[in-house]
Amino acid sequence: MDMPGFLRELPKVSLHCHLEGSIQAQTVVDLSNKHGIALPDFDEPEELYDYPDIYEFLKMYDIAAHSVRDHDDFRRVTYETLQEAASHSVRYREMFWSPKVHLDSGVDYQTAVDGVIQGIRDAEVDLGIECRLIADINRMETAEEGLAMVEVVTANPRPELIGVGLDYAEAGNPPERFTEAFKLAGDHGLHRTAHCAEDGPAVNI
Template identity: 45%
Template sequence: MSPAAGVHSTPVPADPAIDAMVAALPKVSLHCHLIGSVAPRTVVDLAREHGVALGRSADDLYDHSSYEDLGEFLRVLDVIGSLIRDVDDFSRVTYESLTAGGADHGVLYREVHLSPPGHPGVPYPRILEGVLAGARAAEADTGIRAGFVVGICRERSGAAAVELVEQVVEHRVDEVLGIGLDYAEVNGPPGRFAEAYRLAARAGLRRTAHSESGPPHHVEVLLDQLGCSRVDHGYHVVDDPVITARCAEERVPFTCTPVSSDIGRYSGSGDGTHRRIAEMVDAGLCVTIDSDDPPMSGTDPTHDHRVLAHALGWRRDRLAALTRDAVEACWLDGTDKAALLARVEAMVATTPDAPPLQEDPA
């Protein structure tokens, strides 16, 4: 039986002090995929509306442990994406991601990753209309702000990537801040997409890309050939001290996702230590924390912070520093960044700390 909806894939002990701390902390979300953030009950509703038989209920829809196999994870992701078809569908899932999946966890600002290739047959303008409607409603109801990052599927051709960027440029809106690169790295080395990234640069779009399982050299490709201003995941950068030192000096941000990456055995070899994230922070890198594909990965913004608090002993000041890094790394303009940082500092000031991790006397 798959885990029940709402059950965290990485359980941690009950600790009221840590729970209160992470719940109160302000959060800035730079790595959250729209398709992967659809609540199980919403998936079931969409399937029913579109006449699709899932063969599962909301209680056993997501099998977190099976996502160690990236192919299985992407298969489920594609099924969900195929169910989000109409303007109202996109509006609903965006609104829910930003409110129940965001503002309710102290998220003040989120840059939502869209995957147009994951919605077969759906025109990009329809996607845009729906997500903008959902984002505006969420801001009106909760105050959360959102921008969007349009993801290129690296399993498709470089020409397809150029075509998608052309669509983004043709239908340019202020809320679409930039482009990204996702899906299986082994099937799409980053250099293949240099032309699409050059087109995005000429149009003034920001650029990021996933580098979760690739070698450290891929980080250099993202920076030097694709012109990325930040890197999604990037845990293996610490395997190369020269590249790590460069990224620390240049303040290249890395958007880390503890729970989902641990399932895939990237950020801590699947052992719950999250040692690579700790090594990145210790090396002086600019590191942000997010949830990637909640609840598909059995997590949420609060839980990812809770996991690090337990595994690494990080408390309010260390976790708040990661939120400040996220403000620095986000794609808002200077004025809006300053306003966001002021909100962060005000919330940190009222966040209760938790006792430090007790050393094992043995």
């Protein structure tokens, strides 16, 4: 076996993945067409993911996320990203997902989380990959919005959802804004993590 083949077959753990950031380009097109959502102009679906910096990435991230609207959509995007991971011999993945962006689209939390978890469970049965979820807070929003998201998550516990995180654009959005939200998550036994010092100061760590 050559080195690329050896590395592909080597069992792996994936500890940093975003569900909405790993939706396949063709799936974004399919779901946008299904729900009548306009997309930027493109010739090939992969061009949708051609972005120069994190801010343009976040714009596309939101477009992709808004294309996911019903239980089957959530199940599909979750299963597909785990299928891709399993093809590289990933055995365990911890995956961020963004409940708030879907709530803002008018999607019921139960619909979203049940679809995601169905995808996780189906992938575990079919592919032998285990996955756990981290619900992320959008640090560009207010402390009240972050707390409200954690309140929804903690009011609807799922064994597959093990933590709360903090992401989106860091500059000008200090982590201490979400102290109360993180405390609530900890009080309910959830792990806590955050993206830090990506485009903000090292003191955020």
